[in-house]
Amino acid sequence: MNQARTNRRIIRRETHSSRAGLSAVTAVLLLAACLWLGTESILSLLGRLPLVASPQQLAALARDLPKAVLPAGLVATGAAFAAVGAALLLAAVTGGQRGRRPMASERSALVVDDEAIAAAISRRVRLAANLAPEQVATTVTRNRALVRVRPTSGITLDPNVLASAATDEVAALRLRKALSPHVRIATEGAVGR
Structure with a gap:
């Protein structure tokens, strides 16, 4: 084989x-x-x-x-x-789907858990926006990653920068099936940091 x-x-x-x-x-x-x-x-x-x-x-x-x-x-x-x-x-x-996705690799079978993908995307968006970990949450569904951002009160965030950070992280993961990130910035901010 x-x-x-x-x-x-x-x-x-x-x-x-x-x-x-x-x-x-x-x-x-x-x-x-x-x-x-x-x-x-x-x-x-x-x-x-x-x-x-x-x-x-x-x-x-x-x-x-x-x-x-x-x-x-x-x-x-x-x-x-x-x-x-x-x-x-x-x-x-x-077929029953598990919360896992294959990564592109020629040499071995690589599979990554959806929770790990969500954590990586959240981290990248959080660092791009300079936010605390609890202010960014990501949910991975079948075809997309929904990133919910709660900015610090009084600070505006550029949605294009956050979307770019999420897209870059998804591209860096080299998933076999495309996963499209969607960033939603909450209207209510978090108090302080």
Whole structure:
């Protein structure tokens, strides 16, 4: 196996979460239901008393259900089952994203955590604006980094300088996927420093 392929596999494993837990829970629930129905069927064939309800009782219950339950209840139950099915299908099709991003490197698989990216951007903007650490906060989402700056009261900040500092830091990180920084300067300032 060549190095580039190995690096891609490592990066994929580190940036996407496994669906094994959800699959196992779903399989255990379906297996329990099938085992229960199988046990009820075998007990019915042997002429023994059912654990909960015999297949004949279950069939009668399903046949009489529309008469016994209000239509709104049936619609709500059907919608709940459809929502669970859609959620399971969506979880199966989409990969779970972790808060990590790959960095560009030819020699090795480099992955950086979103919190580390946010801290680096905050530090760079804070140094450019000469602010205290608590006056700059960064949140990294899927495609952008939102930098919230609370200036010191009475001091105006140049948004272009702060945006340039954030852009330079993102470029220095050499992320494989572009991350666009957005700087928002609060209208209320912090008292003193």
